[in-house]
Amino acid sequence: MEAMKLDRSIQLQRQAERFLPGGVDSPVRAFRAVGGTPRWIERGDGAYLWDADGNRYLDFIGSWGAMLLGHADPQVTAAVRAAAADGSSFGLSTPGELALARRAAAANPAVEMIRFVNSGTEATMSALRLARGFTGREVVVKFAGGYHGHADLLLAEAGSGVATLGLASCAGVAAGAVAATLVLPYNDLAAAESAFGERGGEIAAVIVEPVAGNMGCVPPEPGYLAALRRLTAVAGAVLILDEVMTGFRLAFGGATERFGLEADLWTYGKVLGGGLPIGAYGGRAEIMRQVSPLGPVYQAGTLAGNPLAMAAGLATLDRLQQDAEGYARAERWTADFAAGLGEQARRAGVPLTVQAEGSMFTAFFTDQPVRNFAAAQRCDTAAFAAFHRALLEEGVLLPPAQFEAAFVSWRHGAAELELALRATGKALASLGPGI
Ligand SMILES: *Cc1c(COP(=O)(O)O)cnc(C)c1O
Numbered sequence: 001m002e003a004m005k006l007d008r009s010i011q012l013q014r015q016a017e018r019f020l021p022g023g024v025d026s027p028v029r030a031f032r033a034v035g036g037t038p039r040w041i042e043r044g045d046g047a048y049l050w051d052a053d054g055n056r057y058l059d060f061i062g063s064w065g066a067m068l069l070g071h072a073d074p075q076v077t078a079a080v081r082a083a084a085a086d087g088s089s090f091g092l093s094t095p096g097e098l099a100l101a102r103r104a105a106a107a108n109p110a111v112e113m114i115r116f117v118n119s120g121t122e123a124t125m126s127a128l129r130l131a132r133g134f135t136g137r138e139v140v141v142k143f144a145g146g147y148h149g150h151a152d153l154l155l156a157e158a159g160s161g162v163a164t165l166g167l168a169s170c171a172g173v174a175a176g177a178v179a180a181t182l183v184l185p186y187n188d189l190a191a192a193e194s195a196f197g198e199r200g201g202e203i204a205a206v207i208v209e210p211v212a213g214n215m216g217c218v219p220p221e222p223g224y225l226a227a228l229r230r231l232t233a234v235a236g237a238v239l240i241l242d243e244v245m246t247g248f249r250l251a252f253g254g255a256t257e258r259f260g261l262e263a264d265l266w267t268y269g270k271v272l273g274g275g276l277p278i279g280a281y282g283g284r285a286e287i288m289r290q291v292s293p294l295g296p297v298y299q300a301g302t303l304a305g306n307p308l309a310m311a312a313g314l315a316t317l318d319r320l321q322q323d324a325e326g327y328a329r330a331e332r333w334t335a336d337f338a339a340g341l342g343e344q345a346r347r348a349g350v351p352l353t354v355q356a357e358g359s360m361f362t363a364f365f366t367d368q369p370v371r372n373f374a375a376a377q378r379c380d381t382a383a384f385a386a387f388h389r390a391l392l393e394e395g396v397l398l399p400p401a402q403f404e405a406a407f408v409s410w411r412h413g414a415a416e417l418e419l420a421l422r423a424t425g426k427a428l429a430s431l432g433p434g435i
Pocket residue numbers: 064118119120121122124147148149150209213214242243244245269270278279
């Protein structure tokens with residue numbers, strides 16, 4: 001087949017490498033794990049992106065999960081335009097903040113109070129500071145392959161780009177910053193029980209992705225998250241459900257609604273901002289009242305609660321609630337695609353395990369189920385890279401790393417399912433059996 005024309009992307013990447021480290025503002029965008037040309041994107045519409053050379057891609061990155069409605073949703077675009085016309089930032093409170101706080105609380109009634117910030121990283125970092133301030137304890141439990149943004153204390157055995165780049169730890173993080181971070185295997189209840197048995201009285205917080213998405217998509221085993229709730233409650237530790245990826249995606253009420261979960265604090269981002277920079281943390285009022293100016297835990301932001309981000313968030317939540325079938329449709333799409341892809345792999349003799357939850361999925365190049373980070377790391381990442389490159393040639397864009405979830409939008413329809421399966425069929429055939 002004729003190779004795709006990529007002159008502009010190649011040129012932009014080369015020029016950008018002079019000015020931006022790696023030519024990018026976030027590491028995975030450099031495509032280091034999969035090789036090939038990092039695409040420079042000029043435009044998105046619905047389920048599709050167009051690169052700087054005019055090539056079209058069916059998009060499964062969805063801005064790493066933020067674009068549940070698809071790109072350039074007309075209602076969200078109009079809301080942002082209208083907000084911008086009234087001024088983009090004032091550094092004082094605006095009605096949009098109250099409106100979005102109300103909507104977030106309606107989505108998850110356990111969020112009695114909320115604070116808006118500018119990114120998921122800020123949300124988790126602030127929630128952990130709050131948990132430490134509230135409990136007067138220091139130890140934070142996270143799970144191997146869990147990614148909660150790039151705050152120092154969380155950069156121990158982290159997933160996402162940290163895993164993709166093979167970094168066990170991160171240069172520049174002082175030993176003291178992670179000294180009180182305890183990393184446990186995900187989906188391993190015995191490990192959590194023994195950690196609480198030994199150090200329960202020192203643990204300030206457990207932070208967990210209710211469906212892991214940053215080691216690839218790894219759903220929780222039945223009862224696991226409820227058990228974490230029991231352990232934290234008994235020990236007087238704060239349970240933080242990091243729903244930056246899953247919030248408003250797995251259901252309007254996120255994984256919390258989908259699985260009926262309880263916790264103390266929640267973190268949000270991505271879908272909540274409808275594609276504008278946002279993060280939020282919230283939960284029990286008793287804990288949230290420790291945040292400044294009510295309490296002694298300081299946290300602030302020049303652009304926090306930004307009017308454009310609030311407008312995009314509100315319009316996004318409106319759209320999500322207007323279409324009663326949207327969540328079920330996207331989930332069915334994902335399940336159909338996962339089943340089709342799994343069947344193609346079996347026929348092609350390629351060891352592949354497709355795991356999905358709601359509108360998130362990952363095609364792991366292994367014949368074993370992936371229930372934790374150690375298992376994810378046993379995948380054939382070279383095979384994934386070849387698959388990724390072959391799909392790009394067919395106009396299908398997966399996240400450029402094995403340790404990432406792929407995202408289906410509400411604009412992925414019947415034509416897109418056909419396109420995607422035609423592309424994966426060809427890509428698998430090009431890999432050959434037994435890789
Ligand atoms: C993306 C993500 C973050 C970090 O959010 P940013 O906006 O990239 O800082 C935190 N937690 C989870 C679960 C995420 O998926």
